[in-house]
Amino acid sequence: VKETVILQNYLAEHGCKITGQRRRILEAFLATEEHVSAEELYRKLKENEGSGIGLATVYRTLKLLCASGLARELQLTDGVIRYEHHFDHEHHDHLVCLNCGRYIEVSDPQIEALQEQLAQRNRFRILHHRMELYGICGQCQET
Amino acid sequence: VKETVILQNYLAEHGCKITGQRRRILEAFLATEEHVSAEELYRKLKENEGSGIGLATVYRTLKLLCASGLARELQLTDGVIRYEHHFDHEHHDHLVCLNCGRYIEVSDPQIEALQEQLAQRNRFRILHHRMELYGICGQCQET
DNA sequence: ATAAGTGCAAAGAGTTTGCATGTTC
């Protein structure tokens, strides 16, 4: 898959090595569509294959995935770093359900445009942004 | 001042006591217009008066200030909890300068309206939100 | 008098790092 090649290229360019652990961590990361933390990914790897991958390696590899552009860090309000797919995922923001914990990915070009205007009014040059709307998702409202 | 009364009322209503430490921490918090962390406030208190206020008390009191509506937690990307004034400060978002670290407070009703529409399209009920635009502020662009 | 608050030090959670060992190139 494309992602594997990207990681391989990144590793090669930076004098890093392709190891079984990195490949398996990438696979596990791609296989999960949620926003995972290092711990969660570590547990998944342990369950699914009983592989003896260390937690530290998961942490290190997730940083690598970010560096290579495959993943992106996400900091929410619980003090845990989560990771989401980044490659081939165009920019989006999140609706975070405070009841079930689901993250709904959204994007709104109008809002982005207004953000740019807001920045210009303040002579500010935006490099990136983040927007999260916290509340209750449709499903949770029904119950 | 108004804030002191608010804290006193909150404390009274919750069977808590008004102590010298709480009063001094509130004062120090109000005296700082930056977005402080518990550690920073603790150091400030130590310098300014050599008061023997414990770090744990600062942490505990900042939580109290949040509960009473005087302060608000702020989580940025460095994993440290910061606090900003909340009472009598209407809602706002932040432009965060990645060069000098300054936080510029902004608010944009048009964006808020679009956020509401975006939520409705997803059958989502917003309770609160956060938006941060990261980039370079005007002053830093000039140098 | 009693319930709550304080400071300290210890414990926690999440993450990073040092090091001996194992792997890739």
Added chain:
DNA sequence: GAACATGCAAACTCTTTGCACTTAT
């Protein structure tokens, strides 16, 4: 076989908690 990666445990940072002691009501 040299350089990098790994797993483990220890260290680290930020925050919370347990406890003996003090203070506000």
